[in-house]
Amino acid sequence: MEELKAAAAAAQVRVAAAFDASVRAAHARAGIPEGQQGRGVAAQIALARRESPARGGRILGFSKALAHEMPCTLRALSEGRLNEWRATLLVRETACLSVSDRRLVDREVAGDPAGLEGLGDGRLIGRIRKLTYRIDQEALVRRAAKAEADRYVSCRPAPDTMTYLTGLLPVAQGVAVFAALSREADSLRARGDERGRGQIMADTMVERITGLAQADRVPLEVQLVMTDRTLLAGSNEPAYLSGYGVVPAKWARDAVRNAGSRSGGGEMTEKERPHKAGHDEPATRRRSSAAPDLWLRRLYTAPTSGELIGLDSKARFVPESLARFISARDQTCRTPWCNAPIRHRDHIRPHRTGGSTHAGNLQGLCVACNQAKEAPGWRTEKTEKPGRHTVVITTPTGHTYQSTAPPLPGARAF
Known part of the structure; x- marks a missing residue:
């Protein structure tokens, strides 16, 4: 079974490299500039393999290196003499070499099947590096410079x-x-x-x-999403802390209580002005001169689906309050299997084709996913069925994937 897994991984390598070549050829025929050819391939591979877009990019790079530059490693993987991780180590440890030198290491290490038997990760890396330093003394310098750039x-x-x-x-x-x-x-x-x-x-x-005198008095507005039942009635429904995830109900109540006590017990005041698009949502603020302000921002959900109630804007760019709303609703990048932080609030139906700037037509995406969907052939659309905010993604190959906003505290199963 282990040999079968390795052979399947080798088959995926060949398919991924061939898919990349075919997409690049199609983009070239369509007159797309060379620097943009192949855009979106890694994202499609990630979706097909149920991986994050970042992982999809690494898979594509690994596949192209094996298919085009390391034939001995690919053959050893196909025969089950190497597993996928050790093949990845060979690709990673030779990334600083020229193509010709990389093929030389590939031949010396993976070209001898008997020499791979019983070779663990540490010994494999040691053998590769010994050859790398012998072949190219400058490789270590280049590798160190690249590593420093990746801090x-x-x-x-x-x-x-x-x-x-x-x-x-x-x-x-x-x-x-x-x-x-x-x-x-x-x-x-x-x-x-x-x-x-x-x-x-x-x-x-x-x-x-x-730059603070005490570590427990960091002046940040923290988005802590919880139900009124959790905050006021002692319910055990978990809360959601933006940038972290699900937190216990008691921890959420203690966080609010402790933040309030640190602020010095100032008088609670309430903004009661009617909300308009582009302005802050109604918020409760505890004022204090002794400590940073504590803001409690109220976000209400529909009682049946748990979907956050939206607000509209005619602006092309997403107002700050609406951006916070999208971040609270989507939590992380909405692309399936991507847990990257939200960097862009993207129009599902593009603004240039009449898409409006309101919560229903917006989704939170990371930079890579937002750029990938701009490649030719990608399509996104919001479903009209009731329930939590749902988007259907269609890739250039015709495969479809569904992205549903995660349930918020207190939401019923839908």
């Missing part, structure tokens, strides 16, 4: 309403940051701070990045 910071949910804030940094910077946090923790512990060393390091990081 980033990410935020991912962790268990128990915690998050992983991760920074991928050049080694000197990463070590310097860790050393500075360690020194501060050691210094405070020596002066009698009762927090654990790890707690001090975490709090210090938040304080230095935000």
Whole structure:
């Protein structure tokens, strides 16, 4: 069965590479500029394989490298002598080489089937790098430069309403940051701070990045979506925290209570003006001079479907209040299997063809998905059936995929 899985992966490689070539040829015949040929291929592969668009791009790059530059690795994968992950390691570790040098490594490592037997990930990577450094001394320099260009910071949910804030940094910077946090923790512990060393390091990081004196007083407007039953009646219906996900009801109530207590107990005031498109939704604000303002923004859902009630605008660009509304409704990118943060609020029916700027004709997308749907042959349309906001995506090959807004707290199953 493992050999069958590897053979299937090799078949997918060949199909993906052939599909890319056929789309590029069709785009060339249609007169599309060379730099835009093949646009949307990775997104279609991602949908077909039930993967995120980012993963689809990596799959396409992996497939083209194997099909066009690494025939020995592709043959070993087809025969089940390599699994898909180890074939991926071969592609990844030779990415800094020229095509001719990459084929040389491919031949020396994967061209000897017997030599692959019993070879684990670490030993395989070691063998590839030994050859890479021998063939091209500059490859290490280029690889390090590329790695430094790929530095980033990410935020991912962790268990128990915690998050992983991760920074991928050049080694000197990463070590310097860790050393500075360690020194501060050691210094405070020596002066009698009762927090654990790890707690001090975490709090210090938040304080230095935000510029605040205390880590638990970050002045951010947090979109916490919950029902009135959860907030006021002690219901156990979970809430939704934008940028994180589902949180327990008690945690949500405590977050509101604690934020209010930190604000110094100022008087609650209410904006009662009727809402108009393009203006802020009615919001409750607790004012305080001792701490950042706490905003509670009210978003109401339909009682049967749980769909957020929309608002309209005649503007071409989405007003800020409507953008927040779309983010609260869609939570993450609406493309199936994509969990990337929302960066664009996209017109389902394009504005240039008469599409209006209102909640029903908007969806939240990441940058890559919004760009992919602009390729020739893509079509999106909103369904008119009752229930949560639903969009049907049709790819240039005629395959259709349905995207439904996630259920919000208190929504009934539909």
